[in-house]
Amino acid sequence: MIVLDYKSSKPIYEQIVEQIKIHVMKKHLKPADSIPSVRKMALELKITPGTVSKAYQELERQGIIETIRGKGTFIAREIKMQENEEKMIEIRKQLSTVVMELKMMGHDRKAVVELVKEVYEEMSIC
Numbered sequence: 001m002i003v004l005d006y007k008s009s010k011p012i013y014e015q016i017v018e019q020i021k022i023h024v025m026k027k028h029l030k031p032a033d034s035i036p037s038v039r040k041m042a043l044e045l046k047i048t049p050g051t052v053s054k055a056y057q058e059l060e061r062q063g064i065i066e067t068i069r070g071k072g073t074f075i076a077r078e079i080k081m082q083e084n085e086e087k088m089i090e091i092r093k094q095l096s097t098v099v100m101e102l103k104m105m106g107h108d109r110k111a112v113v114e115l116v117k118e119v120y121e122e123m124s125i126c
């Protein structure tokens with residue numbers, strides 16, 4: 001379910017958050033689906049439980065998962081899409097860097113927009 005890239009500059013907990021969100025978007029994980037406990041996920045991924053706990057805390061803060069004491073951790077029954085201005089600023093910076101790199105590689109506006117459309121569609125595939 002989760003594949004980690006240990007050579008990536010992205011922290012492991014962020015990789016977990018991102019991949020769970022992708023599984024939710026692609027409907028591989030549906031509302032009320034159970035996900036592994038912190039301990040079980042840590043064992044599966046061969047990482048510390050603290051790292052998984054940090055990822056789960058972030059997912060819970062974003063309303064993607066919910067933990068029910070004595071029952072486990074689940075995909076939230078209702079995921080509310082929320083606007084986050086700080087996150088938008090961060091994403092805009094990341095996107096600016098990506099667009100600059102694409103322009104440096106010789107891609108024109110049309111090619112960049114087409115690439116964004118392709119990536120967006122990949123996130124929509126069920």
